[in-house]
Amino acid sequence: xxxxxxxxxxxxxxxxxxxxxxxxxxxxxxxxxxxxxxxxxxxxxxxxxxxxxxxxxxxxxxxxxxxxxxxxxxxxxx
Amino acid sequence: xxxxxxxxxxxxxxxxxxxxxxxxxxxxxxxxxxxxxxxxxxxxxxxxxxxxxxxxxxxxxxxxxxxxxxxxxxxxxxxxxxxxxxxxxxxxxxxxxxxxxxxxxxxxxxxxxxxxxxxxxxxxxxxxxxxxxxxxxxxxxxxxxxxxxxxxxxxxxxxxxxxxxxxxxxxxxxxxxxxxxxxxxxxxxxxxxxxxxxxxxxxxxxxxxxxxxxxxxxxxxxxxxxxxxxxxxxxxxxxxxxxxxxxxxxxxxxxxxxxxxxxxxxxxxxxxxxxxxxxxxxxxxxxxxxxxxxxx
Numbered sequence: 001x002x003x004x005x006x007x008x009x010x011x012x013x014x015x016x017x018x019x020x021x022x023x024x025x026x027x028x029x030x031x032x033x034x035x036x037x038x039x040x041x042x043x044x045x046x047x048x049x050x051x052x053x054x055x056x057x058x059x060x061x062x063x064x065x066x067x068x069x070x071x072x073x074x075x076x077x078x
Numbered sequence: 079x080x081x082x083x084x085x086x087x088x089x090x091x092x093x094x095x096x097x098x099x100x101x102x103x104x105x106x107x108x109x110x111x112x113x114x115x116x117x118x119x120x121x122x123x124x125x126x127x128x129x130x131x132x133x134x135x136x137x138x139x140x141x142x143x144x145x146x147x148x149x150x151x152x153x154x155x156x157x158x159x160x161x162x163x164x165x166x167x168x169x170x171x172x173x174x175x176x177x178x179x180x181x182x183x184x185x186x187x188x189x190x191x192x193x194x195x196x197x198x199x200x201x202x203x204x205x206x207x208x209x210x211x212x213x214x215x216x217x218x219x220x221x222x223x224x225x226x227x228x229x230x231x232x233x234x235x236x237x238x239x240x241x242x243x244x245x246x247x248x249x250x251x252x253x254x255x256x257x258x259x260x261x262x263x264x265x266x267x268x269x270x271x272x273x274x275x276x277x278x279x280x281x282x283x284x285x286x287x288x289x290x291x292x293x294x295x296x297x298x299x300x301x302x303x304x305x306x307x308x309x310x311x312x313x314x315x316x317x318x319x320x321x322x323x324x325x326x327x328x329x330x331x332x333x334x335x336x337x338x339x340x341x342x343x344x345x346x347x348x349x350x351x352x353x354x355x356x357x358x359x360x361x362x363x364x365x366x367x368x369x370x371x372x373x374x
Contacts, residue, residue, distance in 0.1 A: 010211060010212070010213075010214045010215070012117070012210040012211065012213075012214070013208070013210065013211035013212075014108075014110070014114035014115070014131060014210075014211070015208070015211060016211070018108065035214070035215060036214030036215070036217075042215060046284075050203065050283060051202055051203065052202060052203050052204050052206075052212070052215055052284055052285075053201070053202035053203070053206055053211070053212050053215075054211050054212055054215070056202075065202040066202065069153055070171075
């Protein structure tokens with residue numbers, strides 16, 4: 001089963017770029033939402049993930065705020 | 079030669095050591111450090127205006143011109159630097175160890191926490207240390223920026239364009255560049271509280287307000303805010319540190335450990351500027367080269 005990975009970002013956020021590069025380099029498919037523009041996605045990030053920071057990365061029951069490579073690697077089982 | 083840190087100081091040092099044909103390893107968690115958080119730079123010579131991320135790309139390209147002299151390891155933090163016979167051993171958080179005859183320590187600075195009640199609990203829920211990352215989330219809301227230096231002023235400048243109300247709270251009079259002070263102080267949606275300290279941040283699932291206190295009159299005041307951006311601070315170094323936790327270096331970037339040099343914002347050099355950090359990186363590299371020549 002393909003895991004659904006969502007990443008909430010803003011265009012000016014350097015850690016979002018690092019997180020996306022990490023996911024891409026490791027072959028992890030993801031859906032990106034620009035929460036600076038997309039208000040519905042921003043509300044979803046706040047409501048479902050209880051987060052007000054980017055990048056917020058959601059998959060399974062995990063919510064990771066910020067880019068921490070070691071943590072992301074462990075939670076994704078990479 | 080090992081350089082720890084790939085901000086302006088570390089990358090400039092790498093170009094200089096490469097040009098001296100020193101076998102160099104550059105280790106860093108990220109490329110760019112604090113410059114990545116800077117939106118616009120108007121005081122780096124050669125560019126009237128450049129984005130922080132673009133300047134860092136140019137620095138990186140310049141370092142990568144020397145693939146045979148400079149090996150680059152990104153995504154690793156140096157956890158410890160210890161002295162061994164003939165030089166130093168660096169252990170990274172990935173469990174790798176590296177050895178060198180000389181080390182340039184250029185790990186920069188990062189935002190310091192305020193250490194007030196509510197801050198940890200609400201981190202990522204309205205408390206942020208990266209205005210250019212999270213600022214857009216607070217469009218149309220009330221936010222507070224903590225600090226009085228250039229970083230805080232830049233955060234305030236970007237937030238007054240999108241937030242309903244911005245409070246700038248500083249322990250001291252504003253210490254940033256006058257050009258930045260002029261840019262923000264006229265804004266109709268900015269209120270400045272100088273010589274005020276933050277006592278606490280309030281909210282359950284997200285920031286709802288904060289309490290501040292006038293340092294002179296001791297009068298306390300509550301502000302209703304949705305977001306908060308603390309700024310300024312320093313990280314610890316590995317050799318003699320000053321009371322701010324900065325690495326003490328002499329004018330040749332030498333620490334009190336022979337062969338260990340330091341450069342940029344991590345040091346006690348007072349001006350935390352990209353152009354200064356780059357110059358300090360060059361100085362450290364040249365002094366390290368002299369040191370290695372003497373060992374031969």
